[in-house]
Amino acid sequence: MNSPAVELRQVSRLYGSRANGVAALDGVNLACPAGTWTAIMGPSGSGKSTLLHCAAGLDKVTSGRVLLAGQDITAAPDNVLTHMRRRVIGFVFQSFNLIGSLTAEQNVAFPLKTAGVRVSKDEVRQALAGVGLGDRARHKPRELSGGQQQRVAIARAMISRPAVLFADEPTGALDSGSTKIVLELLRAMVRQAGQSILMVTHDPAVAASADTVVFLADGHIVDRVDRPTTHLVAERLARLES
């Protein structure tokens, strides 16, 4: 078994005061081994996004510990977290989150440039070609379709070869054709580059692409399926929601 790329130990996240607060996460333990793809599912308000944010260091946990690529980031200062975002982790979201004023290639090169790393045009073009957008390098996000924008976001996440990719509903705004392409790209990241993915989704077919599916309800991990199928995931989810 590989050492965990992401590890949550007894993590709780409370919103509001201790007396009247709502626990979005309550004593969650989760370990995602390096080179694996983990999907998180659950009904609305179960704490999926909070788990992803806490694991990526975007949100502070109320108690417990978060380890990212072996490093404890629970109380890490801003500069350490900034460094992690530049070199260790990447993000892909439902709303693409591309910088509207930059072209596709500028968007892809942006994280490395902010980190002060020299990046050649060829490298950027290669990354875009890798997601099938070699001919769209000079287009701005608004000139691309939703699927194409998401592929640019994936190329941006891939170029710095992050150890862990955090994905929140990465196919939520895409048609079935684009969804298939994006899932293939994510699978290639895990299989070929040995990167890890922690993904939140509400779609059983998408979750079935992962190695493991973790089910969350009321801030607790309530179930787990390895080598999932669409049918199995849908059945477990239906049971949770009923």
Added chain:
Amino acid sequence: MVRLSFSTFRERWELFLGAILSVAVGVALVQASMLILIATGEARIPMGLSRQDEDKVREGFVGAATVMGMTAFLAMFLAVFIVGSTFAYTVAQRRRELALLRLTGGSRHQLRVLLLSEALLLGLVGAALGVPFGVGAKYAQTWLLIEIGLLPDGFTAGWQPWAVMVAGVVGAGVALAGVFVASLRAAKIQPLESLRETGAASTVMTGSRWLIGLAFAACTVAMAVWAQGANLIGAMLAALGISMFGAVAMSMLSPLAVPFMAWLFGAVARGNTLTGLVRANLRDAVRRSAATAAPLIVLISLLLGLAGTFASLAAAGAEEAKRSVNAQLVVTSTGIDADRIAKIDGVAVASTQTTVDITVTVEKTQNKRVIEMNVYSGIVAVDPDAYARTHNLPPEVDLSGLTGDTMVTGPARHADRIPVGTVMAVDAAGQPLSLTVVGRMPETLEMGDSFLIPRQTLPTVVLEKGSTETVVRVAEGQDLTVVARRIEDAGFAQVQTVSDWAATRAENAQDGNVKVLTVLMGLACLYALMAVINSVVIAGVERRREFAVARVAGLTRPQVVRAAVIESVAVAIIGLTLGCLVAGAALAGIGGATNKAVGTVVVSVPWPLLAVVAFGSMVVVALTSGITATMATREGPVSLIAAHE
């Protein structure tokens, strides 16, 4: 980050357009004002003028230099303010985008650099535009200063090569100073905010906003309290300070007034769906409302504060002049003809006061060196006995010694501190005299006379050429109007009551101030106009999606536009109200100071100006908002709602 600044700038130029124009106008005005200021220092007095007229031209140069100095200062203050509020607003609007930069690995420092380089770019573009604008502004300002009489005909200000340097430094400096606070706020944005749907800041009244708002409010209150016990010059400076500090304080604290205004609006316009939406928008978009209200607060504060201050000072001057005279009529005439007035039936006492064209040489100690200065203006020949009987002289002034070769220093020379007993050299139409100072008059609100000299001491030829004011006390039991008519019938055309004379005199004394104010008011209006249009346009451009949602929800396009216009007008009312509060504080300060100076509170509120500005700003806001909303709703609502990025 610099490349990103460039592309942001290119992409979202409409966000920065107002700020660029503000910087350009600021640079142009600073550059033009500096050139004119330098030119007034080097200017020559035109040939062939009388010495009094030469003095007037000289005073005009000083006045013009003061106006230019104040213009440059005000232009920079307003430009920093507008750039600051533009960036504060754009940071709030771009929160999601900035958080995204943090999410993709941008550090806090890099975010600060991004905004500072955007500001630098803006400043340089503004400066580049400002230099040619400045050439035009120089001609316009020179024309204006000649037109209002501060500069003589034919005055020109030359071009100086350093003006371009000044423009560049001012442009960049103004933009960087304006963006500084916004860059600090931007650096605090957390990456997680990029995942929020709204993209707008949740807390409007941030810690720094509270701190700056309360600190400036405290300074404003302190100045208003201090002004109560200050002299008039102090109170005037305090009024300027109150207007500026109060404007910043109210702009910072204006989000607190928005919910109250929304409530009031709801109470007035109950039951209408459209006004319901407007009320909800007002409450929801507190930051947007505050950004639109800010320039109006500045406009009203400065305009009403300063106009009210000068008008109050003029009124106080008139009050003081009226009180200084213990008589009923003032007759203005020339030559020595006025001697006849005392003999007219019904006149108890007539004090003939002739302003004469002679030279008094004053010795002044400046930087431990004794310098000689010739005074030509405000030298008045009086009959000391009649003067004392027709004036309420301060208790410390005694004119009984004003006989023979003597003189009394007037209010205008009080600051020179010429001691009693000093012998002054006087040139009266070529006749040298040595007059001993036998008394000193205290300072007054108006500048007043320089020296009083007994009429008998001066040669008749001097008195014949002077202009004369005769202060007349009507004999007891005589009808004022009858006596006035008798004086007119005796060949004196200009007979005024003391009240009218005092008012005219105060108006003339304030004339220079009014001219200065006219220039500054024009400037403040120009800036406020740019800033209001800027914030309304930014708000409109950023609200395209919101307008589309409203249309999808069932509103027609005209209804959406109408709602936007009503909202903007409501915000304008907030700005006007808060601006009036600040101006009120400035006038309260002046009221206290005039009370101290003349024994009664004299406050003059410029109501017509307030009405014109209030109406004008509402029209501008309504028009801009209507046009922007119409343009923002040009596209079909569905295409906007479907777009993600």
